[in-house]
Amino acid sequence: MPLSTTPTVVKRYIGFELQRLREAAGKSQPEAGKEIDTSKAKISHFESGRNLPSLLEAEALLNFYGAPDLIDLFKDLIVQAREAKSSFDLDPSLDLAPGFSMYVGLEQGASRIFTYDAVVVKGILQCRRYAEATIRGYLGGEDLSDDQVHELVDLRMRRQNVLHRTEPRLDVVAVINQGVLYHQVGGPVVAAEQLAHLLSTAERDNVTIRVLPYDIGAHPALHGPFTRLEFPIPRDPGVVYLEDLVGGRYRDDTEDIDRYADVGDRLLELALPERESLSLIDTIRRELAP
Incomplete structure (x- = not known):
């Protein structure tokens, strides 16, 4: 094999x-x-x-x-x-959250990634300035040197190279809560730049972006954001990755994975169709930075 x-x-x-x-x-x-x-x-x-x-x-x-x-x-x-030689080496000097180093290896080998973004756009879909703003904000940027911030941003940008991989191809499906689109991470100009980045990334045939609108009310992902990864190995059930203040953790019990898969399917039923989602993203982008 x-x-x-x-x-x-x-x-x-x-x-x-x-x-x-x-x-x-x-x-x-x-x-x-x-x-x-x-x-x-x-x-x-x-x-x-x-x-x-x-x-x-x-x-x-x-x-x-x-x-x-x-x-x-x-x-x-x-x-x-x-x-095998890893095509994605992590600098051991980077102060990564517990569990995240493994996540990077899983992300780089996945064949499909489903994300529900409830607070912030996930790293694999971030533009550089938005990534820097998130790192400085929630990773305690005031305690990091400029060089450390730049290294973490560079890592986030390098992770996105996997979107261009053809063998095995990676498909990304992101459901983004509408509130995330209005959240002015880095200020209105950077937020607008991030929305423009989503629009350009969605032009790829392996990236699907859907918006979960305000008016759907309660939904099965009120517990928060999650990422579900699938891999190109027969019988592999995939894994669910969750992240909080102290680091990342995994759900790899098949029953748990199935439950998250059901939640993802329901979110796709509730989300706006792809064309309407991209139209809404563009409307908000223009509102932020006319």
């Missing part, structure tokens, strides 16, 4: 499958650890995607779980993930 995504995604997938197979076999983490003469903690690290098992460990675990037919596939994935 060729590696058509990032090593981060493959590690997460291997972990997900090892957990699924273990649970299907009715085995506990301590039992799995005993089988390969290691600890429950190490099995947990395999299943979380934090670490890759060795080829021998993978073979032993798959035999223990009654899935010897998957041994060659897993070995191939492990070798490729170890040997």
